[in-house]
Amino acid sequence: AQSVSQHNHHVILSEAASLELGCNYSYGGTVNLFWYVQYPGQHLQLLLKYFSGDPLVKGIKGFEAEFIKSKFSFNLRKPSVQWSDTAEYFCAVIRGILTGGGNKLTFGTGTQLKVEL
């Protein structure tokens, strides 16, 4: 089935550690890619997005993600995490127009990140 996979469901890191969260999708053709974050008690917020161009995209709060088309991946990275990065992170995909994507976001199951002091 076509889907979005996030392989790490729970990640625990110490402050200043580096972070990489995996995201793979199984759609062919053009895709738009997103990472959303949900901090405790808050609503989903856009972290970063890729539509076209440079496959390395930078988002808010020092996060970045790299689109590797050949691997169907869009992994999220941050060189040094902070306690305030504790949150749930969701990868999401919109399929291209020609494959009927419209504006439907398909989400992964999420990764719960806990950063310890």
Added chain:
Amino acid sequence: DTGVTQSPTHLIKTRGQQVTLRCSPISGHKSVSWYQQVLGQGPQFIFQYYEKEERGRGNFPDRFSARQFPNYSSELNVNALLLGDSALYLCASSFSRIQETQYFGPGTRLLVL
């Protein structure tokens, strides 16, 4: 700048009842989408409305319906509630119909007893 707003924030219903959830998009946004987020999972697409017309529907039963008003606000209706409908219902808005960044509201948490 007001973001997406949703009401109510929490709701408790019993099986078989009907519920209506409301959403106001960001000013200037014409597209509203609804998502269901069950605990431990990512949001799942229910509907998209644009210019008062349904533009997309997810894999949900006909008990779920929605509409969009001339001011672009939207309502999601769920009839004959089941226990499995307990979830966080999210509304997202975007300026246009396709290939757009969506901005989410805080959600309505529905508990069906």
